Amino acid sequence: MNAFAPAPLAELPTPALLIDRDRLVRNIEEMSALAASAGVRLRPHFKASKCLDVARLQLDHGAIGFTCATAAEVTALLEAGIRDLVWAHQPVGPAKVDFAVRAGVPVAVDSVEVARPLAEAARAAGRRQPYLIEVDTGLGRAGVAPEDALALAAELAALPSLELRGVLTHEGHLMTYLGDRPGMDKAGTLVGEVLAGVAAELRAAGHPCEIVSVGSTPGATTAPFVPGVTEARAGTYVFYDSNQVALGTAGLSRTALTVLTRVVSTPRGGVAIVDAGLKAMSSDASVNGSGFGLVVDRPSLTFAKANEEHGYLTGEGVDALRVGDLLRILPNHGCGVVNMWSRAHVVEGDTAVARWPITGRH
Amino acid sequence: MNAFAPAPLAELPTPALLIDRDRLVRNIEEMSALAASAGVRLRPHFKASKCLDVARLQLDHGAIGFTCATAAEVTALLEAGIRDLVWAHQPVGPAKVDFAVRAGVPVAVDSVEVARPLAEAARAAGRRQPYLIEVDTGLGRAGVAPEDALALAAELAALPSLELRGVLTHEGHLMTYLGDRPGMDKAGTLVGEVLAGVAAELRAAGHPCEIVSVGSTPGATTAPFVPGVTEARAGTYVFYDSNQVALGTAGLSRTALTVLTRVVSTPRGGVAIVDAGLKAMSSDASVNGSGFGLVVDRPSLTFAKANEEHGYLTGEGVDALRVGDLLRILPNHGCGVVNMWSRAHVVEGDTAVARWPITGRH
Missing domain, CATH: 2.40.37.20 (D-serine dehydratase-like domain)
Incomplete structure (x- = not known):
């Protein structure tokens, strides 16, 4: 349903946000092909478009679902009937914990402090809350250090209302490799290797680890190609921007x-x-x-x-x-x-x- | 109508934007008192809150109406029945010109190039479009130079579908006087003097100039107090912020x-x-x-x-x-x-x- 009558750009009120449809579709096609060639599932980050029309194009081209940063993004997609989501954020505080459990969407956990209230809320609701362990592979933001992931998994396994689905990382530090594409690509590969290594370690200790998820546009040509990585969560690629051009990830x-x-x-x-x-x-x-x-x-x-x-x-x-x-x-x-x-x-x-x-x- | 059930802050999902009601009301009261003591009308900038509930408090405390930056702000206020507005922006391009004429809201004009399409649209609609001449009193953004204002007024007077209401300026350059309150206050007074001087010059040449409007929170204690200034358009004062604290305009x-x-x-x-x-x-x-x-x-x-x-x-x-x-x-x-x-x-x-x-x- 599109009640908008086509109009020359000169007739639009300014400022106006414009999406070039042909380029958008081409970007979506190319990233889907890239993920397919890496043999991973593509779960794009919804934050990059916040637009259900873009999301539907991504699904049409093979995305399995979406990554979200906020409860509002999760809600927008659920209300549109798009249900295979990962909320790549620690839900902290009673309102967000309750939301996570009600939504039943896998969330990111990087500490026992995040896990406990979530486990308690899930238990009270008679549910098992799916989660992924967030691993810091170099960004220096949230996430457990790779060498501490196994110990965390062991602690969390003692909380039966939580259900481990896998591991995820956001290799946002690749944005710092301005003018150094070889360095960026090497760092991207290392991200995949570190995360796949953590996953192997978890599995060897008996923990389930179905999802091994990397996520960024600058890393999309490297990290998902590492054996053992199962999922890519790039987002910015739908539109790119002048920063991505400067980094060399797109012309x-x-x-x-x-x-x-x-x-x-x-x-x-x-x-x-x-x-x-x-x-x-x-x-x-x-x-x-x-x-x-x-x-x-x-x-x-x-x-x-x-x-x-x-x-x-x-x-x-x-x-x-x-x-x-x-x-x-x-x-x-x-x-x-x-x-x-x-x-x-x-x-x-x-x-x-x-x-x-x-x-x-x- | 407020369907919101009061809740402790700890129950809100985070992040959340908070407005301290007591401080808001006090800020509004104080700015209204300041404008009254300067003997000017207060037409706050709506951009600072974009909130009709805040706007109604401002009206309750004596604001005569609002200043807007965008058509969306104008629309929001008109739809709420708040009609005494100034759109302090050059409406350029057919969509914004049409909107301005339909809304009948006074707009800012600083060139013949802005004025002509506006005059033509007003003429075609059988209306007179009210406007204010925007004068650059030091910000270095839009606005005619003070010494060129009279010549512009003379040119615009040849467009009978336009109706001059007065002059306005935005003394945003006061934000640069960090750590120099005396300098900021001196510059604020100069803004008022320059604008009042332009208004006097216009009137002496036979142009109507009912409104002489200055606008900023850092200048609110100086520019409106200059004789001849009739209106103040401060906005940020409803909430202040850490930049205003750094400037010394609020504790x-x-x-x-x-x-x-x-x-x-x-x-x-x-x-x-x-x-x-x-x-x-x-x-x-x-x-x-x-x-x-x-x-x-x-x-x-x-x-x-x-x-x-x-x-x-x-x-x-x-x-x-x-x-x-x-x-x-x-x-x-x-x-x-x-x-x-x-x-x-x-x-x-x-x-x-x-x-x-x-x-x-x-």
Whole structure:
């Protein structure tokens, strides 16, 4: 059901979030093919699109289900009838523990402190709560150290209302290998090896470990290819972004998400003011260190500064811009930008052909 | 109508956006009193709360209406029956021009290029479109230079379907006077003097100039007190934030907006991971240069780093934190944080007493 009448981009109110349909579909096809060639199941992270229309395309192309970061994302997918989910987050506090047990979705556990209230709530509800042990393979965020995973599994096995499904890791530290693709790929392979090693150790000690799950777009070409890894959870690949381009995980021609904006003021030489600011672009940082996005097809321009609803463009050629000019901005961080919007316009060429809701925001 | 059952903070799912009701009301009362003592009308910026419940409190305390940044904010207020609005933004492009004319809300104009399509649309609709000339008094964003305002007014007067209501400026450059309150106050007074001077010049040339409108929280104690200024448009004051505290415009005891979060992992010494990340706090920068907010009542802790749904706390005392501990984070930039949320919980002490929707986001 699409009540949206196709319209030229010039007729859209600005700013507007745009999804290039052809590029999106191609990205989804390619990641599905990559996961298939690695022999792993693909469970994309929903946070990257927060869009059920995108999620359905991913399912159509072979994704087995989704990874979620928040209860709101889990809820959005469950309400859409999409039930094979992993909530890759420690549910802490009574409200989130209750939600996890009611939803029955596997969650991440990295400590006995996280596990105990969950086990108690599951026991009280007469259920077994599925979980995965989160392993820190280098990001330095949550997750048990690889060498401590077996001891944790042994402790958690004493809680009969919990049901171990496997292990997961998020290799977000690959984002730090800017300008070092060989280093990034080596680190990605190591992630897979470490996690598969933990899984083997757990199984050898008699623990079930069906799922061995890695997850990131920069690691998608390496970690899932390690023998023993069973699942990949990349997310950003649906749209990519300028940070992924800088990292070399995708070329500009793969980027599928832009913000449409207009020049609204050219108050003096050297600067043009556009109507896309922090609330359109997010303040999420560029891995290159500065700026709020790349001006599509205008590489000499710099999106140097932004206030809430204004952007400042500078650089060679800026004085040729006129009030009313339409520009498209490739964001630094697609996941952060999607989260600023309640809807996206789907474009084919210069025509908006559909409008898709964004859901599950805070 | 409030279907929300009061609950202790410990029962809320985290992260959660909290508004301290007593502080909010006090902030609103104080700003209303300040505007009254300056002899100006108060037209708060709606962007700072995007919350109709807050807006109604502001109206109850004497605000004459609201300032908006976006069509979505204008729409939210109009649909709530709040009609005395200024859209402090250049409406550029056919969709926004049409919206402005249909809404009949005064808009900002700083060039003939902005004015002409607006005049044409108003003429076609058989209406006169009200507008204010935006003057740049130092921010260096949009706005005509003060010395060029009269010439612009003369050009625009040739467009009979436009109706000049006055002049407005946003003295956002006051945010740069960190650690220099005397400099900030001097600059704020200068803003008022420059704008009142432009208004006098326009009137002397026969142009109507009923509204002379300044707008910012850091300038609220200075610019509106300049003779000739008629209106103040501060916004951030409803909640304040750590940036306003750093600037000295409010003490910590005035800050009314926090994010409730829980420790979800203490994977190793020296760091605690909480469930408030960039999508709870925004990435908006601290005027002090780093960090994602202040940990309330724990000044030795630093919110050093954040990913999308995770925050990293470091600093003295961090190793005493335990999984499940509840913390409140005072954001860098309240306006940016409100924009990350679809609802806020209103708290009295440690009890959530209401839940208010946030509206008009992109």
